[in-house]
Amino acid sequence: MKTLVLSANDLKACVDPDDLRARMRMALTDFAMNKTQNFPRQVVETGPSIALGFMPARSGSLVGYKAVALAPRNRKRGLNPHQGAVTLLDGETGEIRAIMDGSTLTALRTAAVSAAATEALARTDAKVLGILGAGRQAREHILALTRTRPIRKIVLWARDEGPGRRLIEELSDFPIELRPSPLEVARLADILVTCTASTEYLLTSDHLRPGSHVNAIGACRPGMREIQLMDRPGLGIYLDSSSACELEASEVKEPLNHGKLSRSLIRAEIGQVFASNEPGRRTNAEVTVFKSVGLGVEDLYAAAYAVERAATMRLGRTFSLSGGV
Numbered sequence: 001m002k003t004l005v006l007s008a009n010d011l012k013a014c015v016d017p018d019d020l021r022a023r024m025r026m027a028l029t030d031f032a033m034n035k036t037q038n039f040p041r042q043v044v045e046t047g048p049s050i051a052l053g054f055m056p057a058r059s060g061s062l063v064g065y066k067a068v069a070l071a072p073r074n075r076k077r078g079l080n081p082h083q084g085a086v087t088l089l090d091g092e093t094g095e096i097r098a099i100m101d102g103s104t105l106t107a108l109r110t111a112a113v114s115a116a117a118t119e120a121l122a123r124t125d126a127k128v129l130g131i132l133g134a135g136r137q138a139r140e141h142i143l144a145l146t147r148t149r150p151i152r153k154i155v156l157w158a159r160d161e162g163p164g165r166r167l168i169e170e171l172s173d174f175p176i177e178l179r180p181s182p183l184e185v186a187r188l189a190d191i192l193v194t195c196t197a198s199t200e201y202l203l204t205s206d207h208l209r210p211g212s213h214v215n216a217i218g219a220c221r222p223g224m225r226e227i228q229l230m231d232r233p234g235l236g237i238y239l240d241s242s243s244a245c246e247l248e249a250s251e252v253k254e255p256l257n258h259g260k261l262s263r264s265l266i267r268a269e270i271g272q273v274f275a276s277n278e279p280g281r282r283t284n285a286e287v288t289v290f291k292s293v294g295l296g297v298e299d300l301y302a303a304a305y306a307v308e309r310a311a312t313m314r315l316g317r318t319f320s321l322s323g324g325v
Contacts, residue, residue: 001090001093001095001096001097001322002318002319002320003095003096003097003098003099003318003319003320003321003322004097004098004099004307004310004311004316004317004318005098005099005100005316005317005318005319006098006099006100006101006306006307006310006315006316007100007101007316008101008103008104010100010310010315010316011100011101011104011105011108011306012104012108013313013315014306014309014310014312014313014315015108015305015306015309016309017108017111017112017115017143017144017147018147019305019309020108020109020112020302020305021112021115021116021119021144021147021148022116023112023301023302023305024109024112024113024115024116024298024301024302025116025274026301027059027295027297027298027300027301027302028113028116028240028269028270028271028274028295028297028298029271029274029275030059030271030297031241031269031271031295031297032269032270032271032272032274032275032277033271033275035059035060036057036058036059036297036300037057037058037059037297038057038241038244038295038296038297039055039056039057039296040243040244040247041053041054041055041244041248041293041294041296042054042055043070043221049071049072049073050069050070050071051069051070052067052068052069052070053066053067053068053069053070053084054066054067054068055068055294055295055296055299056296057295057296057297057299057300058091058300059297059300059301060091061091061092062088062091062300062301062304063088063089063090063091063094063300064086064087064088064089064296064299064300064303064304065086065087065089065296065299066084066085066086066087066102066105066106066296066299067084067085067087067102068082068083068084068085068102068103068106069082069083069084070082071083072197075135075197080103080107080135080136081197082102082103082106083102083103084102084103085099085100085101085102086099086100086101086102086105086299086302086303087099088300088303088304088307095322096321096322097307098303098306098307098316100303100306102299103136105299105302105303105306106294106299107136107137107140108140108302109298109299109301109302110137110140110217110292110294110298111137111140111141111143111144111145112144112302113217113240113292113298114141114144114145114193114215114217114290114292115141115144115145115147115148116270116274117215117238117270117290117292118145118148118149118191118213118215118290119148120270120273120274120280120281121213121238121273121280121281121288121290122148122149122190122191122213122281122288123190123211123213123281123284124149125150125190126149126150126151126190126191126212126213127149127150127151127152127153127190128151128152128153128154128155128188128189128190128191129142129145129146129149129151129153129154129155129189129190129191129192129193130154130155130156130157130185130186130188130189130191130192130193131154131155131156131157131185131192131193131195132157132182132185132192132193132194132195132196132202132218132226133157133158133159133193133194133195133196133218134156134158134160134163134164134166134167135163135195135196137193137195137217137218138156138167138193138195139167139170139171141193141195141215141217142154142171142174142176143171145191145193145215146174149190149191151191152175153175153177154174154175154176154177155176155177155179155184155185155188155189156168156176156177156178156179156185157178157179157180157181157182157184157185158178159196161178164178165178182202182203183203183207186203186207186208186209186212187207187209188209189209189212190209190211190212190213191212191213191214191215192208192212192213192214192215193214193215193217194214194215194216194217194218194219194226194227195217195218196218196226197218197224198218198219198224198225198226199223199224199225200225201225201226201227201228202226202227203226203227203228204227204228204229204230205227205228205229205230205232205235205287205289206230206232208287208289209287210234210285210286210287211284211285211286211287212287212288213281213287213288213289213290214227214287214288214289214290215290215292216251216289216290216291216292217292217294219249219250219251219293220248220249220292220293220294221248221293222247222248222250222253223250224250225250225251225254226251227251227289228251228255228260229251229252229255229260229261229265229289229291230255230260230261231260231261231262231265232287234283234285234286234287235265235286235287235289236265236267236281236282236286236287236288236289237252237265237266237267237288237289237291238266238267238268238269238270238273238280238288238289238290238291239252239266239268239269239270239290239291239292240269240270240271240290240291240292240293240294240295240298241269241293241295242266242269244293244295245291245293248293249291249293251291252266252291270290
């Protein structure tokens with residue numbers, strides 16, 4: 001079997017944001033309907049600078065995994081802190097069908113998942129997009145979410161002003177304004193994205209604007225925290241995976257364990273909303289939060305889609321990796 005290799009540039013060229021959003025909606029619907037196997041993320045600490053993560057998943061004949069190195073110090077090097085590859089296997093023989101850049105695929109599929117959640121939960125008249133963070137996810141979320149709602153203004157907070165200014169220059173076609181604090185961004189935003197690597201809370205659910213929607217995606221590992229979820233009138237929380245958030249989302253576990261968040265406010269997995277088994281936003285005044293830690297099944301569906309598109313567009317290179325028996 002020939003193995004297809006897709007670079008970061010191949011993925012950027014072949015991925016259509018609207019198509020990918022639809023695939024992520026399908027992936028999370030199938031996950032919520034128990035049509036997939038999504039295994040817990042395994043993380044091995046290999047020292048002070050790098051941890052290794054492994055995320056396998058299966059859906060029918062689709063089998064694959066993401067292997068990623070988590071290197072937080074890469075931010076100071078101007079590199080993405082997530083480095084790795086997504087691998088698709090033949091579901092019968094285990095032969096490697098495709099390998100692709102994991103950093104780019106993760107960035108694109110995460111933004112597509114948030115876009116799908118936003119499409120389902122945000123008010124249709126949402127006009128102000130707020131972003132906490134100025135890294136790769138900030139960029140991809142601006143590109144993805146402005147396709148789902150009539151955004152007129154983007155307000156951005158960055159811990160260091162330099163990356164924020166560079167992002168504004170890079171996305172000069174968008175009306176982006178730098179703001180001095182997370183709280184100011186939260187108070188202005190109809191749609192808010194938290195995409196930082198913070199280990200300390202930046203704001204609480206009380207700071208969120210009535211009627212707003214939040215995609216809380218940065219805190220994807222235990223010990224990471226961005227938004228402190230606490231009881232407030234009209235709050236509805238939706239998860240990518242109940243089991244994954246139970247294991248990895250300190251933002252959910254800590255307030256539940258300390259009695260600051262009522263379990264009844266956690267309404268459903270987002271795939272249940274996509275499948276129309278659970279309602280999404282109920283009123284224009286309520287605050288909806290989509291808490292995501294990222295799932296292997298998302299990588300699996302995104303990788304399969306990328307392979308289909310690359311074949312149509314004749315992108316990538318093929319190699320013979322297997323030597324037979």
